[in-house]
Amino acid sequence: MEELVNELKKYLIEALNLEEMTPDDIDSDAPLFGEGLGLDSIDALELIVILDKNYGIKLSSPAEGKNIFRSIRTIAAYVAEHRTR
Amino acid sequence: MKDVISITGAGIICAIGNDKVSVLDSLRNRESGVRSVKYLETVHGELPVGEVQMSDDEMKAMLGLASDTVVSRTSLMGALAIKQALSQAGIEKTEGRRVALISGTTVGVMDVTEMEYHRNKAVLNVRDLPKGNECGKSTEQMAALAGLEDVELCTVSTACSSALNSIIVGAEMLRHSEADIVIAGGSEALSRFHLNGFNSLMILDGRPCRPFDADRAGLNLGEGAAFVVLQKDASRPLAYVSGYGNRCDAFHQTASSENGEGAFLAMTEALESAGLKASDIDYVNAHGTGTQNNDMSESRALSRVFGDNIPPVSSTKGFTGHTTSASGAIETVICLLAMQNDMIPANLGWEKPSPGLVQPSMGVENAVLNNVMCNSFGFGGNDSSLVLSRSVREDGTVDMPVAEYETVANVTIDDVAQLAELREFVSPMESRRMCTLMKASLLSSLRAAKEAALQCPDAVIAATSGGMLQTSIQFLEDMEENCETMLKPTLFMMSTHNTVASAIAIRLGCHGYNITYSQGEASSQWALRDARRLLESGKASSVLVTSFDESADGGFRSESMVIRKKL
Numbered sequence: 216m217e218e219l220v221n222e223l224k225k226y227l228i229e230a231l232n233l234e235e236m237t238p239d240d241i242d243s244d245a246p247l248f249g250e251g252l253g254l255d256s257i258d259a260l261e262l263i264v265i266l267d268k269n270y271g272i273k274l275s276s277p278a279e280g281k282n283i284f285r286s287i288r289t290i291a292a293y294v295a296e297h298r299t300r
Numbered sequence: 301m302k303d304v305i306s307i308t309g310a311g312i313i314c315a316i317g318n319d320k321v322s323v324l325d326s327l328r329n330r331e332s333g334v335r336s337v338k339y340l341e342t343v344h345g346e347l348p349v350g351e352v353q354m355s356d357d358e359m360k361a362m363l364g365l366a367s368d369t370v371v372s373r374t375s376l377m378g379a380l381a382i383k384q385a386l387s388q389a390g391i392e393k394t395e396g397r398r399v400a401l402i403s404g405t406t407v408g409v410m411d412v413t414e415m416e417y418h419r420n421k422a423v424l425n426v427r428d429l430p431k432g433n434e435c436g437k438s439t440e441q442m443a444a445l446a447g448l449e450d451v452e453l454c455t456v457s458t459a460c461s462s463a464l465n466s467i468i469v470g471a472e473m474l475r476h477s478e479a480d481i482v483i484a485g486g487s488e489a490l491s492r493f494h495l496n497g498f499n500s501l502m503i504l505d506g507r508p509c510r511p512f513d514a515d516r517a518g519l520n521l522g523e524g525a526a527f528v529v530l531q532k533d534a535s536r537p538l539a540y541v542s543g544y545g546n547r548c549d550a551f552h553q554t555a556s557s558e559n560g561e562g563a564f565l566a567m568t569e570a571l572e573s574a575g576l577k578a579s580d581i582d583y584v585n586a587h588g589t590g591t592q593n594n595d596m597s598e599s600r601a602l603s604r605v606f607g608d609n610i611p612p613v614s615s616t617k618g619f620t621g622h623t624t625s626a627s628g629a630i631e632t633v634i635c636l637l638a639m640q641n642d643m644i645p646a647n648l649g650w651e652k653p654s655p656g657l658v659q660p661s662m663g664v665e666n667a668v669l670n671n672v673m674c675n676s677f678g679f680g681g682n683d684s685s686l687v688l689s690r691s692v693r694e695d696g697t698v699d700m701p702v703a704e705y706e707t708v709a710n711v712t713i714d715d716v717a718q719l720a721e722l723r724e725f726v727s728p729m730e731s732r733r734m735c736t737l738m739k740a741s742l743l744s745s746l747r748a749a750k751e752a753a754l755q756c757p758d759a760v761i762a763a764t765s766g767g768m769l770q771t772s773i774q775f776l777e778d779m780e781e782n783c784e785t786m787l788k789p790t791l792f793m794m795s796t797h798n799t800v801a802s803a804i805a806i807r808l809g810c811h812g813y814n815i816t817y818s819q820g821e822a823s824s825q826w827a828l829r830d831a832r833r834l835l836e837s838g839k840a841s842s843v844l845v846t847s848f849d850e851s852a853d854g855g856f857r858s859e860s861m862v863i864r865k866k867l
Contacts, residue, residue: 230788234728253729256555260502260789267786276502 219291226269227287230261243287251286259284266290271299304692305471306537307528309391311384311485312633313377314524314620315350319384324637326619327645330663334508334520334621340490341415343784347504350522350621351490352377363445372409375441377525378487382446385483388538389529397480400452401443402470403527404462404486406625406796408438408455411491417776418492433766435797435818438487452479454826457625457767457797457818459678460587462486463526464628464686465815468544469830470530476833485527485629493776494624495521496784497792501554509590509622511615511647512599514654519589522621526629528636539636542671542689543574548760548814549681550805553733554793556593560601562683563587563675565811567605570673570685575693578606582669583644585631586658587677588615589622590649594677599658612661618648628676628684635688639669679793680802682814704866705835709751713744714857721747726807733790734803735771737856741800741848742807744860749808749844752862758840759813760801761830763823763847767797770850800848813840823847831863841865 224238231254245251248259259277262284266272272294274280283293312319315333316326326333334348339355357367359376382401386392413432431437436455443451456466463486470484488494498504498521505518530541547569549562556563571578587598602610616634623630638645646663653659670690677683713719719739722731725746731739741762749757775791793799798816805814813834817826824847834840841864848858 232732232790234732236728255552257501257553257733257789257793260500263502264786264788 216291216295219295220287223287223290226265230265231258241287245286247284247286266294270294272297303475303532305474305541306531306534307539307541307636308531308534308537309385309389309529310538310633310636311381312526312630313352313381314623314630315352315522316619318354320637324641327637328643330646330648332508332619332648340492342492342495344495344499346506347495348508348520349490350520350623352524370412371441372412372438373489374405374408374411374438374487375445377489378403378438378442379445381485381525381527382442382483385527385529391481391529394481399481400454400470400473400479401439401448402454402456402466402482402484403439403442404456404466404625404628405435405438405488406457406459406462407491407493408435410493411489414491414493414776418780421780433769433772434820436820442487453819455817455819457816458682459680459796459798460624461628461676461678461682461684462625464676464684465546467528467541467629467632467686468546468684471541471544472833474530474532482530483527484530485525486626487525488523488623488625490521490523492779492784496779496787500787500789500792503591505590508649509618510649511588511590511617512595512657512660513650514652516590516592516595518591519617520621522623524620524623524626524630526626526633528629528632539639539688539690540692541686542692543570543576543687544685545569545573546684546813546815548805548811549683550809550811551681553799553802554679556597556677558597558600560597561811562681563598563601563677564604566683566685567601567673570687574687574689576671576687579609580671581611581673582671583638584611584613584673584675585635586613586615587675588617590617595657599656602658610658612644612664613658614645614647614661616645631676632674632686635672635674639672639688639690642667679796680798681805682798703835705863706866708862708864709748710861711744711747711751712859713740719743733794735768735794737768737770737848737850738794738800738803740856741846741858742803744858745804745844745846746807748860748862754842754862756808756810757842757844757862759834759843760804760810761827761843761845762801762816763827764797764816764818765820765823765849767818768795768799769852771795800846804844835863835865
């Protein structure tokens with residue numbers, strides 16, 4: 216699971232272009248949106264693209280991703296269970 | 301005497317008709333033009349769209365062009381609408397009169413560019429693209445197709461409010477005696493770029509859109525063009541442009557604020573400039589796209605302006621689809637038709653009310669419309685509102701004070717090494733989506749504001765020829781490589797020409813006038829002329845003007861200045 220967590224952080228940094236950030240700077244359990252990392256609605260759409268392209272997971276709307284995208288660890292748990300590649 | 305701006309002619313082409321008569325028929329018969337894709341080559345056959353029901357070849361034939369002529373659909377539709385408008389205004393020759401054509405568009409001739417790239421990507425050098433990303437190109441083409449000679453050309457690019465802002469710019473040019481006749485409006489063809497862009501934002505409804513409905517699930521993309529002829533003191537106008545407001549939400553690049561601040565300010569300014577009270581408005585043609593966010597935000601803004609007495613409101617996007625940059629002009633012409641024919645168009649698709657949302661009109665056949673408001677909002681928070689009236693009060697003189705002004709700061713950024721200085725103003729998180737050109741223009745603007753000791757300018761005006769060229773190229777590549785699926789939303793949202801002016805407004809909290817000009821090498825001149833008009837009329841006492849462009853090989857340059865009324 217830790218491997219997946221780190222992989223997700225790398226994808227996140229690349230897709231969202233989080234300049235000057237390394238995987239270690241992202242707390243796996245901290246909220247990604249709002250008060251945590253501070254991501255917004257466009258980042259949620261980028262997360263949907265990450266899940267589709269890398270793990271074959273299809274989400275049809277950001278609303279569907281709301282609970283999944285709470286933290287890196289909740290995403291990792293969802294990916295581990297639902298990935299098709 | 302206060303200058304009265306008259307509309308003397310109007311032309312329209314959209315999904316519900318190729319002229320005013322057929323559009324009116326469809327509005328009366330409640331016939332939607334939202335259908336399955338017929339003309340656009342795309343893999344997204346599942347998405348309903350509002351296409352103009354004519355092929356490029358049919359439009360070329362109407363304009364006397366050979367079918368192998370390479371020309372943008374945006375320009376073809378624009379030329380047809382312009383010809384209708386001039387014909388109604390009875391203008392055949394413009395000799396001796398100063399004429400300006402002002403058109404609003406976001407992706408201009410992209411339909412041609414993307415098709416060339418799609419067919420020839422193996423041989424097409426991306427460096428051939430700069431011309432294809434210039435909004436002004438479509439305005440040049442439509443002027444030529446409409447047979448307009450010796451006409452000043454200007455293109456406004458504020459995303460989906462582009463056409464309404466063109467009408468506002470046109471009215472101001474007449475007031476400042478910069479032209480005798482203005483043809484103003486906008487045109488936008490459906491393109492794969494636009495369809496996939498909106499799809500990447502997941503705001504396209506797979507069913508016909510339902511603006512203001514509890515179960516609304518997004519918008520349907522449309523296309524079309526509309527233009528009006530504006531003149532001062534005409535004898536028998538179709539209606540008067542009695543008021544207008546251009547404001548910025550300064551909240552987010554694609555989302556509207558919860559309390560609809562920009563929309564509220566634009567509507568309020570439009571009413572004030574028309575000398576009208578909220579209760580004088582008989583009908584509001586809403587922006588009403590059908591997205592969760594727009595309809596909630598606009599409803600909130602309408603409540604703030606009109607209180608408990610909101611006049612009949614309808615969005616006509618259920619008829620036309622969201623015609624993006626052209627929508628402000630298309631809906632202005634729909635408002636004209638409504639006023640002339642004593643009717644309120646229905647808000648097609650609406651069924652279910654929802655708390656906090658406007659309950660739209662489902663159509664009225666015997667309405668007397670003396671004053672009508674037309675809302676048009678765009679990404680980047682570019683919110684504008686127009687008021688049309690049957691009559692105007694000529695209430696005394698309005699002085700046009702000749703103010704003196706001066707440039708108090710001027711900053712140029714053209715070297716990558718300078719970009720590190722952006723950290724003084726913006727955190728890495730805030731700049732995560734910014735491309736090099738965006739960083740350069742934001743930095744030059746924020747530096748200029750700082751040098752001028754200005755916290756928030758009264759207006760932000762941007763000028764660019766090719767806009768966010770690198771980002772647009774990247775989105776085109778993404779579209780080709782990934783066959784129009786799962787594209788990066790960040791690329792699309794950052795590709796529009798108005799992202800810079802919007803980012804400046806967000807960073808400085810500037811809710812004032814906000815506009816972006818894109819007319820090739822003349823872009824900066826148009827920006828400076830607008831700044832001068834704002835300063836001369838006292839609408840602003842400080843204006844931030846920024847111009848920026850990049851080349852396909854990575855070179856860039858941004859210059860920003862603060863112009864101020866002399867104290």
